[in-house]
Amino acid sequence: MPELARTFEQRLADMKLTEQSKANNVNIGFPLTNTAITQSQKRAVIRKNKQELLALVQDGELMIDLDEVDAASWDTNKREHLHRLAVHYGVFRDLFGGAFFYPQVDLEVSYDISEEDEVPVFHGNLIEPSQTSRVPNVHYEVDGDSLWTLLMTAPDSHLQDNNAEYLHWLVANIPGNDISKGEQLCDYLQVFPVKGTGFHRYVFILFKQEQQIDFRDDRLSPNTCSLKERTFNTFNFYERHQDHMTPAGFCFFQSEHDESVRDVFWNKLDMKEPSFEFVFPVPYHPIQKKFPHKKPFNLYLDRYRDIKDINEEVLQEKLKTVHPFKPSTDPKYPLYRLQLENRGLPSWLKKKRRNATHKVMQWED
Amino acid sequence: MSQGKLLSLISSPFTCLCRNQAKGQHLTLLNRSLSFSSSRCSEDNKDYEINPEFINRNDRCLEYKNLLPRRKGWQYQRPTKEFYYRLTINPTAAKIEAILEHSSGRKVVSASSAEWAIRQFLYSGRDLSAAVNLGRVFAERCLKAGIVSAFYDPNTDVHGSEKVKVILKALEEAGIQIGEDEVFEKKFRPGINYDGKNRLGEGKRPDDVQIIQ
Numbered sequence: 001m002p003e004l005a006r007t008f009e010q011r012l013a014d015m016k017l018t019e020q021s022k023a024n025n026v027n028i029g030f031p032l033t034n035t036a037i038t039q040s041q042k043r044a045v046i047r048k049n050k051q052e053l054l055a056l057v058q059d060g061e062l063m064i065d066l067d068e069v070d071a072a073s074w075d076t077n078k079r080e081h082l083h084r085l086a087v088h089y090g091v092f093r094d095l096f097g098g099a100f101f102y103p104q105v106d107l108e109v110s111y112d113i114s115e116e117d118e119v120p121v122f123h124g125n126l127i128e129p130s131q132t133s134r135v136p137n138v139h140y141e142v143d144g145d146s147l148w149t150l151l152m153t154a155p156d157s158h159l160q161d162n163n164a165e166y167l168h169w170l171v172a173n174i175p176g177n178d179i180s181k182g183e184q185l186c187d188y189l190q191v192f193p194v195k196g197t198g199f200h201r202y203v204f205i206l207f208k209q210e211q212q213i214d215f216r217d218d219r220l221s222p223n224t225c226s227l228k229e230r231t232f233n234t235f236n237f238y239e240r241h242q243d244h245m246t247p248a249g250f251c252f253f254q255s256e257h258d259e260s261v262r263d264v265f266w267n268k269l270d271m272k273e274p275s276f277e278f279v280f281p282v283p284y285h286p287i288q289k290k291f292p293h294k295k296p297f298n299l300y301l302d303r304y305r306d307i308k309d310i311n312e313e314v315l316q317e318k319l320k321t322v323h324p325f326k327p328s329t330d331p332k333y334p335l336y337r338l339q340l341e342n343r344g345l346p347s348w349l350k351k352k353r354r355n356a357t358h359k360v361m362q363w364e365d
Numbered sequence: 366m367s368q369g370k371l372l373s374l375i376s377s378p379f380t381c382l383c384r385n386q387a388k389g390q391h392l393t394l395l396n397r398s399l400s401f402s403s404s405r406c407s408e409d410n411k412d413y414e415i416n417p418e419f420i421n422r423n424d425r426c427l428e429y430k431n432l433l434p435r436r437k438g439w440q441y442q443r444p445t446k447e448f449y450y451r452l453t454i455n456p457t458a459a460k461i462e463a464i465l466e467h468s469s470g471r472k473v474v475s476a477s478s479a480e481w482a483i484r485q486f487l488y489s490g491r492d493l494s495a496a497v498n499l500g501r502v503f504a505e506r507c508l509k510a511g512i513v514s515a516f517y518d519p520n521t522d523v524h525g526s527e528k529v530k531v532i533l534k535a536l537e538e539a540g541i542q543i544g545e546d547e548v549f550e551k552k553f554r555p556g557i558n559y560d561g562k563n564r565l566g567e568g569k570r571p572d573d574v575q576i577i578q
Contacts, residue, residue: 124511226409276383
C-alpha cells in the first residue's frame, strides 16, 4: 500500500544505514570544534556593512575578496566541506578502511612550475604529472613546538595489487613548519599515472605527533626506485603508530597520464612503460531460442555466432579486394555500385552488403 | 571498488577495469641506449611483474571520461536523475544557495550567502550583488574540488531569475561547463566470444541493479 510502502529514497537510505553501522566509521582525528560567533557580534558587523558598502552595492561593484572568505570559512564550515569531499572521493574508504577525521590544520601544498607560477593542491583538482616533478612547497600553521609527519600516497597507481598503494614521500618528526628539518624516510618521487587507466588520486596526509617516534621499520633506502619497496599501506602504517600520532590534515589532487610519465618509467624506474586499455563490461545475452518470436532471423543468428566465425568472414571479404603487388584502390562511387548490385537480392543480404559498404557493425575497422 | 566481491548491497558492476596492451618494446630499447641519467636503479624493477588487469579504485575516474552510465531508469519522472553532478541554485527570501550534488544524493560542493564566512563581507544576503559574489565563491570551490562540468536543469528556474543567470555566468567564466557531455557507449557488434568471459543465459544477479555509490 502506498501509505506503508517505502519510497526508493527511503529504501536507499535504509541500505546505506546498514552499510554505515557495519563499517568502521570512527573518528580517528581530533574532535570538530567551531569558533562560535555571537548573534550580537554578527549584527554589529552587518550594521557596519550597511553603512560602508551601500555605495559599492548601488554601483553594482561590490566584489568580495575570495581569499578572505576562504580564510574565514576555515573556522566555520570548511572542515566539514573538506570531510565531505574526502568521503566523496573515497579517500577515507581506501586509505583508512572507512575511519575518518576532520582536518585540524589547513595543509597547503603547491608545486612550482616556473619561477613565478605555482600549482596549488586543493581537494581533487586536476594536475599534470609533469608539474609534479619537483618537491612541493608545504605550509601549515603551527602554534608552539610540535612534531609532525607528512605522507604522500597513491592509492590507485599500484601495478600488482589493486588494494595496495605506492608511497611517494614520507617525512617524519618534522619540528613545527620546517619540512627540510624532518627525517626523510622516503624520498620524493614524481607522480606516474599509467597510460590508459584514467585519473589517479594522490593524497597528502599530515599527522600530528605527541612525541618523537622511532620510525626505524618505515625507513626506505635513499632515492629508492624499487616499486616493491615503495609498496605501502596507510592503514597498517597508521595502525602501528596510532598511539602517538593523530591525522590532522589532508589535501589531494588527481592526475592523468602525460609524456613525463614515460620519462619516469624509462629513466628513473628503469622499466618498460606499461599501457592499458579500458575494458567494457561484457553485454548480457539471453539463452538462444530455437524459434524466437518476432525477431529478424539474420540479426538474431548473427548475435549468437561465434565471434571468430564473424571475423573470419570479414577478413575473407577484405582479402578479395587486396592484391599483394598492386596498390590498394578504393572503388569509385561505392554507394551507387551497391545500389545496382543489390537489386533483386533478398532483404537480409541487402542489409549485410549495405553494412559492409558503409563500414558499420563487424566491418568497422 | 572490487569486482565480484560482496562488498555491500550498493555496488556498481561498472569498475574502471583496464587490460594491458602490447608494450612498445622497440621504443624502449632505443631510449635505453640514449639516456645517460645518473639516478638510474637498473636492478630493482627488473623482475617486477605487472598485473595485466588494472582496476582503478577512483570512483570519479569514469565520470571524467563519460564512461560511467548515468541513471536512466527515471525517464518519466521529474526532476531527472540522468547526470553525474547536478547544480541547484535556490534564491530564497532570506538567502541565496548554490549546491552541487552527485547523483548518489551526496552534496559535493555547497555555498550559501547565509554562511557567516561569506555574509560578513556582503551588504545584503539576498540581493543581486550577493548572487554575483556567491557565484564567484561557489565557482572557486567547484574548481578546487576538481569539478569540470555539471548538469543544470533550466526548468528549476521558474521566474527567469537574474540572480540565477549571474551565478551561471560566474561558473562559466571560471571554466566549468554547464551541461554534461553524452555518455560514451560501446557500439553493438554481433557475435559472442564463447572462449572468453560471456554472459550467455546468466540469471539476473544483484549487481545488475545499479545503484551508483
